[in-house]
Amino acid sequence: MPSSTLQAGLRHRFTYTVPLERTVPHLYPDSPEMAVMPEVFATGFMVGLIEWTCVQLINPHLDWPREMTVGTHIDVSHEAATPPGMAVTVEVELLAVEGRRLRFAVRADDEVDRIASGTHERSVIDAARFGARIAEKAGRDRA
Numbered sequence: 001m002p003s004s005t006l007q008a009g010l011r012h013r014f015t016y017t018v019p020l021e022r023t024v025p026h027l028y029p030d031s032p033e034m035a036v037m038p039e040v041f042a043t044g045f046m047v048g049l050i051e052w053t054c055v056q057l058i059n060p061h062l063d064w065p066r067e068m069t070v071g072t073h074i075d076v077s078h079e080a081a082t083p084p085g086m087a088v089t090v091e092v093e094l095l096a097v098e099g100r101r102l103r104f105a106v107r108a109d110d111e112v113d114r115i116a117s118g119t120h121e122r123s124v125i126d127a128a129r130f131g132a133r134i135a136e137k138a139g140r141d142r143a
Helices: 043-061 127-139
Strands: 011-017 067-078 087-098 101-109 114-126
Touching: 011 043, 043 067, 043 087, 043 101, 043 114, 067 101, 067 127, 087 114, 114 127
Parallel strands: none
Antiparallel strands: 011 087, 067 114, 087 101, 101 114
């Protein structure tokens, strides 16, 4: 179970400079449709950055790496485009701890605009048990 120090109200901020490799054409490089899209911070990579920031906040309060978290829900707007080379600052706040379920308020700003806002949920897992379940699933006959 999560530590007693993992409580609502915890906040964290992380700043990341967007490289060219995190723009839309690089999200699925094997997709000809994506290859011709604008070179701006991809929504998929933005969601990953939000998750990363949440993980940075909570890992000191877990028995990491035995305990980890996985994303279970995301409800985030992507409000403005960010070109490569621009810094994005993500701010997260832990709103609730309900057993193993964690709920966050999230937002992101580039150097000019608010680019995202919303909520995110994560669940605390036992890494060994989770890994065993995934290995079992991967080994199943897919016929």
